[in-house]
Amino acid sequence: MTAPGGAPDALVVDFAGEEFVVAPGDTFTVGREGDLAIDDNLFLHRHFLVIEKVEGLWLLSNVGSRLSATVTDSGGRVQAWLAPGARLPLVFAATSVVFSAGPTTYDLTLRLSAPAFRETPRVDEADGQSTIGEIPLTPSQRLMILALAEPVLRRDGTGRSELPTSAQAAERLGWTLTRFNRKLDNVCDKLDRSGVPGLRGGVRSFATNRRARLVEHAVSTRLVTREDLDLLDEEQPSGDDVVHADL
Structure with a gap:
């Protein structure tokens, strides 16, 4: 070196x-x-x-x-x-x-310093929206991801961070653990159908691994960002999302 x-x-x-x-x-x-x-x-x-x-x-x-x-x-x-x-x-x-x-x-x-590929600016659609490759999320699904990714997003620069357990993330949101796990299942299923690997359940798929893989994907693809963290401290409505929106 x-x-x-x-x-x-x-x-x-x-x-x-x-x-x-x-x-x-x-x-x-x-x-x-x-x-x-x-x-x-x-x-x-x-x-x-x-x-x-x-x-x-x-x-x-x-x-x-x-x-x-x-x-x-x-x-x-x-x-x-x-x-x-x-x-x-x-x-x-x-x-x-x-x-x-x-x-x-x-x-x-x-x-x-001398990359083989030079990035080009992102070009949005004519209507100002950019939808290619993006995964639509309901507000509660985004909150669930933010609660898991919060330690990573709040850290300055690179390094290490401890992921919260599902129970800790649910408590951060004021949710029951059942509600949190349902949202986690929905988001993982949605991303799996979109081709994101490592989120499908199975004999060798442990809960920690799935949460960690979700955070890796969400942070690295800017599915959630540090600017979204204020959403965690906003007062949340007592009702849930419409059921079909989570599917």
Whole structure:
């Protein structure tokens, strides 16, 4: 690793305000151990992510056996799910990497000074609306996601944050746990039907994993943002959304 301001074609890893510069020819490892030892969290692999330049292209590889990572461009318009054994080219000026290990969510930013792809401004539809790829949410569904993602959204920059349990998130909203879980089921079903991986229930799908995956997706794609957090403190109506709106 080199100090910031090294080779012009180097890659910079930014985690919790600390920067690491990876030069071509280096292999940078992220995990419980490695060049970026981010935590002693036993849910996290010893070696999880590897960054290296291969044949002129920077690659991000998942060398873990269980955990996945959500990888997006800085604008949240392009998203990939990096499963164990997969690798992905890094082509944007800034790439966000979000992943969870147990109840803890981590995010880091990878920056390239000479990216292979230059982002273009977002072009809205003629009527001022932009609907391609967006997932419509009811107000209560957005609140449910915000209650789960609040620790991540309130944190400045990259780093780590503990996800609330469903019971804690329900209490934050003043909801019953039954109501909260129903909203969680509805949102996960809606996103699953839209092609978002990792949210479908099953024998190996634990509650923590599903909440963590939902937060990863919502934050990295700007489904909810820090500017939405004020909604959590607004007085909520006593009634519920129309039932068919949640389906």
